[in-house]
Structure formats: structure tokens, C-alpha cells
Amino acid sequence: xxxxxxxxxxxxxxxxxxxxxxxxxxxxxxxxxxxxxxxxxxxxxxxxxxxxxxxxxxxxxxxxxxxxxxxxxxxxxxxxxxxxxxxxxxxxxxxxxxxxxxxxxxxxxxxxxxxxxxxxxxxxxxxxxxxxxxxxxxxxxxxxxxxxxxxxxxxxxxxxxxxxxxxxxxxxxxxx
Numbered sequence: 001x002x003x004x005x006x007x008x009x010x011x012x013x014x015x016x017x018x019x020x021x022x023x024x025x026x027x028x029x030x031x032x033x034x035x036x037x038x039x040x041x042x043x044x045x046x047x048x049x050x051x052x053x054x055x056x057x058x059x060x061x062x063x064x065x066x067x068x069x070x071x072x073x074x075x076x077x078x079x080x081x082x083x084x085x086x087x088x089x090x091x092x093x094x095x096x097x098x099x100x101x102x103x104x105x106x107x108x109x110x111x112x113x114x115x116x117x118x119x120x121x122x123x124x125x126x127x128x129x130x131x132x133x134x135x136x137x138x139x140x141x142x143x144x145x146x147x148x149x150x151x152x153x154x155x156x157x158x159x160x161x162x163x164x165x166x167x168x169x170x171x172x173x174x175x176x
Contacts, residue, residue: 031107111167
């Protein structure tokens with residue numbers, strides 16, 4: 001039994017040294033709106049594991065990034081750091097509402113739909129009702145286009161028509 005455990009450990013260790021190169025790992029992926037969150041006091045983005053119909057605390061930062069990913073979890077976070085103190089510095093708090101930082105990053109031209117150009121990143125502070133969820137904060141800033149499944153397809157008209165389209169991996173993301 002010890003030999004079998006040792007053999008499994010060696011195989012697992014060897015697989016980390018001989019992993020498939022990134023350029024061969026995924027020749028296709030999807031471009032879509034990735035959803036990120038930063039809890040009050042957090043300095044790094046976390047990919048949201050739920051949709052935007054969750055409660056968010058005063059002092060949080062919500063992030064949206066038009067990403068390309070060949071994985072279930074988007075890794076291309078918004079380009080602006082989730083600094084609530086910077087984003088909401090000029091917006092006073094009060095006892096009847098909550099303040100939420102919001103960053104919407106329209107992504108790169110490398111995976112932009114043909115004929116479309118990513119817009120300038122939006123960074124703003126939203127004062128909203130205490131019961132507001134992530135989707136409510138987003139609605140206060142941009143027009144949302146969603147699929148019947150609830151997948152967010154477009155923000156402020158970007159992209160114009162598609163929704164979570166599978167595409168070849170952009171050349172700029174392939175490692176040589």
C-alpha cells in the first residue's frame with residue numbers, strides 16, 4: 001500500500017513538470033461579462049461564484065470585465081483595483097443607504113467582437129437602497145441586456161448582439 005501511495009505521489013509530481021503548454025491547453029474559449037467582487041476592506045478582486053442577485057455590504061466594490069476565458073472562472077479581472085476608499089471618496093455615507101464602488105471594464109480589442117471597440121472603463125460610486133443587490137447597482141449605471149437564463153450579455157450596448165460566444169483563443173493570449 002505504501003508503494004502504491006508513493007507511486008501516485010510521483011505521478012502527480014511529474015505531471016506538474018510536464019504539463020501541457022498553455023497554447024495547446026485551449027484552442028477555444030468564450031467571451032462574456034465576468035463578475036467580480038471585493039468585500040469591504042478587500043484589496044483584491046475575487047471571481048463571483050454566484051450571479052449579481054446577491055446582497056452586497058456597504059463598502060463593497062462590484063466589478064464587471066468583458067473577458068475571454070477557456071475556463072469556468074474568469075481570470076481577467078477589471079483593470080482598476082477595487083479600492084472602495086478611492087472610488088467612493090467623494091460620496092458621503094448616511095444611515096438610510098449604502099455605498100458600493102463599481103468598476104466596469106470593457107476588455108481588450110484582442111477579443112472584441114468584429115466591428116466593435118471596447119469602451120472606456122467606468123469607475124463610479126453608487127449610493128443605493130440598503131436592500132439593493134449587485135444587479136440593482138449595475139442597473140443604476142448602465143443599460144443591461146441579459147439572456148433568458150440570466151446571463152449578462154451586454155452592458156451599455158457592448159457587445160451589441162452576441163451573448164457568451166465561443167471563439168478561437170485570441171493570438172495575443174497564446175503562449176509561444
